[in-house]
Amino acid sequence: MDGFATPPEIQAQYHRDALTGRLLAALTTAGLDVSRLGAADLAPLDQFHTGGRPATLALMRTAGLAAGTRILDAGGGLGGAARTLAVEAGCRVTVLDLASSYCEAGAELTTRCGLGELVTFVCGSALSSPFAGAAFDVVWTQHSTMNVAEKPALLREMWRVLRPGGRLVMHEVMAGPEPGPLAYPVPWASNPAMSALVPPERWRDLGQSLGFRERSWEDHTAPSRAAVGALAARLTGSLPALGLHLLLEDFPLRTANYLRALETDRVSVIQAVWERPAE
Template identity: 40%
Template sequence: MPTDESKTDTGYETALNEHYGVSGLGNELLDALEAAGKDVDALTRDDIASVDEFHIRGLEATREVADLAEVEDHSRVLDVGCGIGGPARTLASEFGCDVVGLDIVEEYCRAATLFTDRVGLTEKVRFQHGNALDLPFEDEEFDVVWFEHALPNIEATEVAIEEAGRVLRPGGTLALYEICAGPGGEPVFPVPWASDASLSHLDPPDRLREIVLDCGCDETVWKDVTGPSLEWFENVVESMQSRAADAPPPLGLNLLMGAETPNKAANVVQNLKEERIAVVQGVYERGSYPL
């Protein structure tokens, strides 16, 4: 288990927690769910679906990547950058996996644990605070390592992928659903993953593929899904703009993104349209040779 402190930056970790870590997030979400008429003492995954998956195209994309990766029943999965746990709960409940979710944001880990308990999945899913650059797990511990929109906040992509390969068994699967740098120039900020460039670290698609291949993985799937991502976010922005001014706050990802949600969503649309960012899915198999 690695202990190299040079891999991690506590100042950067603090900045990420300040960007994402709304104090008391779990209780805030419970209050919003209750205000929307949900029975918070008997929640289902459907009840929390609108806030559960903090990435482009939500639950649809998680299912899509799991199908592409051919995730099998009883697979042991590590979800790196798990957020409040939506994809981990999906993999457990719909694909029969045993999942460990890891996130650098402590408040996300607390909220993820709370909601996993509320929907009755604690025997299949657990969450742990930790850093993708220094994974607190033994070598070859997982069948699948899963990244969904985690890499934009990771400056040292090579280290994160090396760590993923280390904890992945030979023949295991690395699944990626990530935002990459596009050819159209630097992104317009703020965006959901960063208020400014200091927290945003996007690799071009070809560079990301090169990093994974150099770590001893073989590519089985690579898809550019920028088109459907743009369509989805355009619908999000249209829905926001069509809401009456006196309407109550929606029960959605605005609860995670805060007051800047409309601006962040509009900027994502602009970035996608102007090819400042791209969205990709990739599936890789870890080779049996040493990393």
């Protein structure tokens, strides 16, 4: 896409100096013992997607994951979903993320949760991952594709790393039925050059053309409006000790703009499971 933000520009948007120290200080202020953290304690700051930890748990149930499932969390951020899947379902999760500060902080939080055996971090792009073909049973993505303009290349790469019979499990923000510009910044983009939303129909056409078989497809826009409305309300006064504002500048304004986009149908939120058919 011409004029789209470069990977370094996307990285810079998500970068925060000394993020690990900031998060540990905030957790301490909130009264937590940072030498022994529980994965669920981190939910206010490590689930960087609409609906937070309940949305991750709902997606996990939809996906029906078994213990030992090898998962790639593409664009997995701080690893909130990864630790949840490890604790709640016994999965082994590799988090791949472009933002080195998220990978570093995520690895430290994982160690402090005692989950280093099940959750590991790799810093890099989901468009050109370093993994062998068919290395994973599941590719998981929550709100990680909005900065990726090359959707066909992204889906081809996800297909490549999935074993035949494996599943792509998605919870993504897509374009909505009403055309028109968004107000910026939003939680995934500081400006239009960073946002690459495409309509749900385009996603489905792309998936079908690659050979993915659709197992489920649910429109979660209505509950997302309610969840983002509640979050926006919590961000109007003084900010809580723990929250996604620790990860990104201008988070209250980004959330208010996202809420407006949801309310005016400029964006939609979809949860889906696709399968790479067995050969």
